[in-house]
Each structure stands twice: as C-alpha cells, then as structure tokens.
Amino acid sequence: MQGSTWSDGIVGLLTGLGLPEMLALGIAYGIGAFILVNFGMISALLLIWITRKAISRMQDRLGPNRLGPYGLFQTVADAAKLISKEIITPSQSDFLAYNLAPVLSVFGALMLLAVVPFAPGLIGVDLNIGVLFVVALGSIGVMAALMAGWGSNNKYALLAGFRVVAQLLSYEIPMVLSILTVVLLTGTMSFGRIVEAQSLTIGGLNLGIGWFGVMMPAAMLIFFISSLAEAELTPFDLLEAESELIAGFHIEYSGMKFAMFFLAQFVNAWILSALMAILFLGGWQGPGVGLPVIGPILGFGYFFVKAYAVYVLQQWVRGTFPRVRIDQMMYFAWKVLVPAIVGLIVAQAIAQKLPFPDPVIYAIIFVANIAAIWLVATMLQRYIKGESLRTKRSFEPTSLIGTMQEAKEYAMY
Amino acid sequence: MLSQYAFILIMSSIALILPVAAILMGHMLGPRRPDAVKNAVYESGVETIGDTWVQFRAQYYLIGLVFVVFDVEAIFLFPIAVAYEQLSMFAVFAAIFFVLLLVVGLLYDWRKGALEWQ
C-alpha cells in the first residue's frame, strides 16, 4: 500500500529471530506506539518550560531559572509536586464522568501523534483518512470537557464546560474547512502524501519549498486562528476566565487528575502547531531532503524546527493579545471565518477546473487568498471601530445617554 | 489496511493505560485526608445554593445546531475533494450547489440573529 515504513526494520529483525510475522508486527507496533505516547508525555514537560520562558520574556521577567540550566528542570519538579499532592474528590461528583474525563482528554491528545509525519517514512501510521482522523479525535476532547463539567457537580465547571464546547464547535468548522482547501489541492487525505506534495522539484532536484502556506496564506491564517481557539489559548481563553468561571471546567480537579488536563492542553497545542507545519509549511520538506542519507535526518530537523516555531508564535500571540468576549468569539467564528473560508473553497474549486496551466491556477488561488485576507481585515476594522465607539459612549455622562442617536457605524452590528 | 488499525488499537490501549497509571500513582503517593469542607464544591468560598443543574440558555443549543449541519457538509465535501481531479463539470456544480444551499441556511440564521450571543 505504501513504501517502506519504520516498522519494517523491526519486523525484519524479529522474523529473522524466528518469530511468526503476526507477532513480530504486533511487537513492532507496540514498541512504536509506546515510544510515541511517551514522546507526547515527555515533550509536554519541555513545552511547559518553553511556554513559561516565552511568556515571561514577553512580560519582561526571567521565568524559571533556578533548577538546572535555564530552569529546564523546573517542570520536572512541578510534575513531582503534582504527583505527591492529595487528589480531592468533591462530594456528590459523578464517579464515572468525573474520573473518565481526564483520561479521555489525554487520550484524545496523545492519539493525534499516531498520524503525525515526523520525517520521510517516519509516521506512526499513514492513514488514508488521516485528516479526518485528526478532526474526529477532536470530538473526544469535546466529550471530555462536557463530562468534566457535568461530573464535578459544580455550577461554574458546568458553565465553563458548556462554553468550552461552544467554542470548540464554533472553531472546528473553519478549521476543518481550511484543511479542506489543502485536500482539494492535493486530492489526498493522508498526511504522508500531503507533505510529499509540498516539494518543489526543479530540474530533478527537490528543493522542498513548495509550501502551501505560500500559495494559500488566507487558509493558513484561518487555520492558525482556529487552532488558537481549539487549543484554548489567550485570545480565546474565555473558558478559563478567572473572574467569571474561577478556572474553567477543571476547577474541581486536583493533583494528577488536574495534571492530566494540563498535559492534554499542552500536547494539543503542540500538535496543532505541528499540523500547521505539516499542512501549510511543508512538514519535513526543506532544502536537501531529497539527499540519500542525510535527507531524512534533515527532514526530521526541519519538522521540529517548524513545529516549535509555530508553537512559539502561538505563545507570542498569547502574550500580546487581550481576551475576546464570548459574543466576539461567536461573531468571529461564524460571521468572519466561516464565510471567508467557504468563499475561498468555492473560488478554489472553480479555479482548479479552469482550463489553464497549473501556474496560472496557482496564481488565481493566491489572488483569491489575498482578497479573502483583505476582506476579513476590513470587516474586522469596521467591527473594531464600532466597538471602540461603544466603549467611548459608555464613559460619557449619563445625562447624554438616550438623547443621542445611535451612531451609523455601530448600528450595522 | 487492517494492520494500520491494529497500530491504532495498540496505541489507543497504551494511551489509555498511561494516564490511568499516572492517576493511580497520584492516588497512591498523595496523602488522603478528606473532610467535609475540603470535599465541598468550590464556589469561591461562598456556600453553594441550590442545584447544579441550573437552566441553561438555548444559545448553546443553537451553536450546536449550526455546527451539526456544517459538520455534515464537511464530511461530504472531503471525499468529493479527494475525487476532485476526476470530476466532470456537472459534478462540480452539484457540489458547489450543495455548499451554497448551506450558505443560504447560514445567512438565514445570521439574519434571524441566531448567531448572536444575546
């Protein structure tokens, strides 16, 4: 079905030792899966360190710097602390939902790693429906949030759970549709082939810079914004809004159970950045990946550099933007992102059927993307103008309120 | 193909066992001194009044509704996108018509204010 994969070597070795092929494959898969899952768990420690360092630099602080070089072992200490904490179970919580929720949320995050292509041939499993597999796993996170909110028997947790679900659902649509633009272009849903399609071969040499993000900046931007919302990062972290909802749907969780939600959140954020790198920034593609021996190693490096770069970008946005209100969150998802991406898809679908050579079609898609960005920018500008007018008015003397006509700019919304 | 899903099966069992093991370890290593106040529901220190199952607004349901319809749309568009190279012009228009039908639905909800958070 596909070329050589990572499991071939192990299977060959084991069958050479006289094991039946079925068992060899099972052992190989077991080893691979175990490595992947542990990679997810351990990289979360690193991610937390990166996050704290990045955020603190933006806030003119040093961040963790005591334990180990650059404070690298701070998160290890934190994990040790969390593991030795008492796990408090609130009275009247629902045993099934309360205890299953943290497990499921980690499960949903870790399983995503199964389809991430790390390097040429190094992908857990290159499913034909890889893209939809990722989207489908997102629904496990939704269920986990609902279960946690409901199971804790806490009004605030339930309310936050509802808000999380509303937000995740709203931003899942633009995210799925922005992935659809890539699928429409490549005609495949397997991540392996999507990355392979982003090479740029000139004169038999794979330059590896045919990234879709260059051609489809609007789709990439929409994916990035939705991934911020899906990862519950700051412009869209109103689910944790401390002033209203205490701490979100996991308020009643403590110790390791809380740590599980925490871990799932970081792994999720990283995988979303990795997905952006895969879908729009070429994954492991880069100059020199076509070379025989050094190529795969270079590809591995490229992938991680890109994924972590996008992750740091996420943190940058998180460190700079203020939190949106819930009505703005809804407005942005359904009235800005969804129409923009649906329009883009229709434009791209038409462009791809035009009887022109490929470069012309790509140029048309690029122009459509730029137009979409411009449209979204103008719409946002109008919205912000209306908002700032409203803010200004709410500070005017009360005697004037009611006597004034509604401003035209604001009345549009 | 089934061997690919064997990997998914193996990995999902590992991905389930690991968090369970971590939580059980937390249970074993951590102290265990529950009391009534500690186990009480946390509402910023204020005593809980009434039931948790307060009435929720229908807005949440409306979001779910629009989501369901667009989710179904997306699931149909993905195989069409995979097959896109081989499609005839008629098929392409059928697909675009399908998308436009749902856009009409979105516009209707927009006009009716179902997408606003009141």
Add this chain to the structure above:
Amino acid sequence: MVPLTGYLLVGAFLFSAGLYGALARRNAIAILMSIELMLNAANINLVAFWRYGEAQADLAGQVFAVLIIALAAAEAAVGLALIIAVYRERKTVNVDELDLLAG
C-alpha cells in the same frame, strides 16, 4: 475472517435494544437516543451486506450508510429542538405527561 452472521447479530441486538428503549422510556430524549441505536443497527447491516456482497465496486451500501448518518444528524437536530420547545411550554419532557391531544 468474521462471518457475516456476527455483524448481523450485533445489528439485531442493537435494533431490539433501541426498540425497547423507544417504546419503554418516558423521557423524550431517551426515546431519541434509542432511535439513534436503531438507525445504527440498520447501518451496520447495510455496510456488512456491502462488504460481503457481490457488488463491492458499486459502494451503494456505503453511500446509503453515509446518507443515513447525515439524516440522523438532521433528525436529531430537529427532534431535540422540538423537545426543547415543548419543554419551554410544558416544563416537562416525559412523554406520558404530554397528553395535549389526548383530550
């Protein structure tokens, strides 16, 4: 390989369970969930017959099944909206208390 009978029996079980739920539960939402079970039972049979049947290349079973899944989504959306509307009027979703038309 698993014989076709296995899939059909799972389908039969889901159908019977759904039937029981649809007829015996009092809560309208529970009835809706039971109906979803019955739809799933039908879907299992469709896909199983497609897989074990002669005309695999036709994909009719799969197309039907996807259409039914989408149909179930529409049904659930409208059905639950109805239940919510009824709840708003009558403050109950127990079907044996909803006897407006019984006179």
Add this chain to the structure above:
Amino acid sequence: MPFPLPPLPTIGQLVFTGIALFTCASALGVVLARNLFHGALALVATLFGVAALYVMLEAEFLAVSQVLIYVGAISTLIAFAIMLTRSMMYGKTSPLNRQAGKTGLFAVLIFLALFGFVQSIPWPASAAPVLANESMIAALGEQFVTNYVIAFEVLGLLLLVALVGAVMLARDN
C-alpha cells in the same frame, strides 16, 4: 468418538467479539440507564463500538464520519438538550413507563426472531478482498455527485430545512 474441538479463533475474530460485546453492553446501558447523562455516555460508547465495526468491515471513511457526526455533533446536541430541559431532575422517578414489561417481552421476542432468521440462512462466511482504499474514498466522493446526485442534493435541502426549522423552534423569544 472424540469430541471435535472448534478451530482456534483468529485475532480478527477475537477483536470482533470484544468490540461486539462492548457495543451490545453499552447499547443496553443506553436504554436502561436511570441517569440520562449516563445514558448519553453509553450512547457515545455504542457509537464508538459501531465505528470500530465499520473499521473491521474496512469502511474507514464511514467509521470516521460516524465518530465525527455522531460522537462529535449529535451526542453534543443530546448533552445540550439534556441540560436545557433539566432532564437530570427526573432521576428520582422510574425512567420507564407503564408498558415497560410488555415492551421488554416484545423486544426479546423480536431479537429471538431476528436471531433465528439470521442463523437460518447460509450467509457467506468470508468476503472478497476490498478494493484499494484510497481509490475507494475517491470513488465514494464521485458517487455522491454522479449516481447519487439527487439524494445528495435532497440531503443538502434537508439540512437547510433542518437548520432553518430547528433554529426557529429552539430560539428563546
């Protein structure tokens, strides 16, 4: 005469049995759960089981749409509706109506009839290998907009009507 041992089950059969038992048990949970939210969780489990059965039948696109639409969308709607109608409040009374006993007997009879019927027909025990999977998804997409284009467009219309109608029904006013 030695008693003939049945052949050892293959791995596929073992996995199938596990999935089938899981699915049936959670289906029972759906209809019998006193707590409606537990019923919804059992429904999610059942739907996952059915998706796994689709994978066993090598219909992976169907499996993933099952998870996406049923688990991701419909179950969420059901959970929302449970909260909105405060159905948790009915936990004290019986979840079953007066005719539950008769209905249970009826359902068991139906299952037995189906069981006997299914057993009585010599179904094929194995199937031809499925066609290459990537091309199957493409073929599926092509079928939607060629052979089944009417059904496809009608479905689009139905979704539109559902969207409009359900929003009208569910809005607070």
